[in-house]
Amino acid sequence: MGFDFTTEQVKAIAPDTASLANARKLSNRKHWANLGHNELALWGECQGSALYQVKVELSTLTAQCSCPSRKQPCKHCLGLLLLVSTMGEEITSGDPPDWVTAWLEKRAASLQRKESKQTKEHTAPSEKTVARRQKLVEQGLARLDLWLSDLVRTGLASAETRPDAYWSDMAKQMVDNQLPGVATRIRHLGESIHASPDWTEKLLVQSGQLALLSQAYRNIDTLQPNLQDEVRTQLGWALTEDEVLARGEHVRDTWLFLGSTLEETDKGTTQRNWLYGEQSKRTAMLMQFAPRVNPSFARVYPFGMRRAAELAYWPGAAPSRALIVEQQGELRPFERTLPGEETIDAFLNQVALTLARHPWQDAFLCVLRGVVPVLDQHRWLLCDSAGQALPLAKGEHWRLLALSGGHASHFAGIWNGEVLTPLGILVEGRYYSLSEGR
Numbered sequence: 001m002g003f004d005f006t007t008e009q010v011k012a013i014a015p016d017t018a019s020l021a022n023a024r025k026l027s028n029r030k031h032w033a034n035l036g037h038n039e040l041a042l043w044g045e046c047q048g049s050a051l052y053q054v055k056v057e058l059s060t061l062t063a064q065c066s067c068p069s070r071k072q073p074c075k076h077c078l079g080l081l082l083l084v085s086t087m088g089e090e091i092t093s094g095d096p097p098d099w100v101t102a103w104l105e106k107r108a109a110s111l112q113r114k115e116s117k118q119t120k121e122h123t124a125p126s127e128k129t130v131a132r133r134q135k136l137v138e139q140g141l142a143r144l145d146l147w148l149s150d151l152v153r154t155g156l157a158s159a160e161t162r163p164d165a166y167w168s169d170m171a172k173q174m175v176d177n178q179l180p181g182v183a184t185r186i187r188h189l190g191e192s193i194h195a196s197p198d199w200t201e202k203l204l205v206q207s208g209q210l211a212l213l214s215q216a217y218r219n220i221d222t223l224q225p226n227l228q229d230e231v232r233t234q235l236g237w238a239l240t241e242d243e244v245l246a247r248g249e250h251v252r253d254t255w256l257f258l259g260s261t262l263e264e265t266d267k268g269t270t271q272r273n274w275l276y277g278e279q280s281k282r283t284a285m286l287m288q289f290a291p292r293v294n295p296s297f298a299r300v301y302p303f304g305m306r307r308a309a310e311l312a313y314w315p316g317a318a319p320s321r322a323l324i325v326e327q328q329g330e331l332r333p334f335e336r337t338l339p340g341e342e343t344i345d346a347f348l349n350q351v352a353l354t355l356a357r358h359p360w361q362d363a364f365l366c367v368l369r370g371v372v373p374v375l376d377q378h379r380w381l382l383c384d385s386a387g388q389a390l391p392l393a394k395g396e397h398w399r400l401l402a403l404s405g406g407h408a409s410h411f412a413g414i415w416n417g418e419v420l421t422p423l424g425i426l427v428e429g430r431y432y433s434l435s436e437g438r
Helices: 007-012 017-026 075-090 098-119 127-153 156-161 164-176 180-192 199-218 225-235 241-247 344-357 398-404
Strands: 032-037 041-047 051-057 062-065 250-264 268-277 283-291 305-313 322-333 364-376 379-383 389-391 409-415 420-427 430-433
Touching: 007 075, 007 430, 017 075, 032 075, 041 075, 041 098, 051 075, 051 098, 062 075, 127 156, 127 164, 127 180, 127 199, 156 199, 164 180, 180 199, 180 225, 199 225, 241 305, 241 322, 250 409, 250 420, 268 364, 268 409, 283 322, 283 364, 344 364, 364 398, 398 420
Parallel strands: none
Antiparallel strands: 032 041, 041 051, 051 062, 250 268, 250 305, 268 283, 305 322, 364 379, 364 409, 379 389, 409 420, 420 430
């Protein structure tokens, strides 16, 4: 049996560079005993300070080790995957040991319990609870309107003299009024000051988005149902996975796992994992959170791989956040091409159509075919065959240039309205991860 994952794809799921460096030291046959695999799993025992049992579920590349490390996957799991990515055909096929079988059975039972739970009818909150929250939200939005009016009345330039507490205190008030989405946007307002030369323009745009959100809620009964859902989501009203499964749009496709981005907060790290549908050309974003006390994410996604699956989208005006309902078939490497847009203009047209439906969206998956990275007077650009270009995010992009060889390649990244942050590049049928969200 051959293994479809590559060394680059193993690198992409490493939690940090230190884990990857340590894993390389363990990717030698001499460190391993009792290596084996079957159609479901891969396993081995690694001799370190103790003998650690490592197992990997091949359908998802989910790995577990008996070591005490809190990083997922740990260096032993990564070491086994790196080893197998280079010598897979030499790994013996056979029946798994009891400790692998027990782990697989436990995972299957856990999945069955989750599916059983999802079939149960969701209990709606009581009328009293809904009324209480609605009152808090209305009070919070009234306070927001006054705060925004004061900000504009005194002039946006005066924002630079405001202390940090001006922004953080208002954000805390919004949380108290059950408006966590508004609180996040207010924190971003404070962070945007002097973050770029045109910060006043950005501050005005972001303030306008907040004002639009407040007015949208006040007129929510006049909006289409999908836009009503979007407004509530932007305010910070959360849906359970059961509600998403019951109310969200379900899409079956072969999904390309392109990469991830990270956002750090004082409470922990949010990871956004970006997928693209081969047939539907739909964007899907799988989100997970790791608290500071336990910085490992619950799931590991196999970037640079493709898989048939059914996704359910959070209801909204232009849905992108989703969850995996069911996975079908095996993980496979990408084809030699990506099913993206041929030109930058075509991509920006899609962005404009999305913003017309969802004016608060601030991140767009960009999949482009036949583009070339260029360094133009200390500014990195991504250029298409029509001569159009988009700026790349600040930083050095020499690896992107080296992988492309200066030739047209297929590219995936995230567009925030100003710059592109690379996720990966497909060169001669091989996908290289460039995202830092590992």
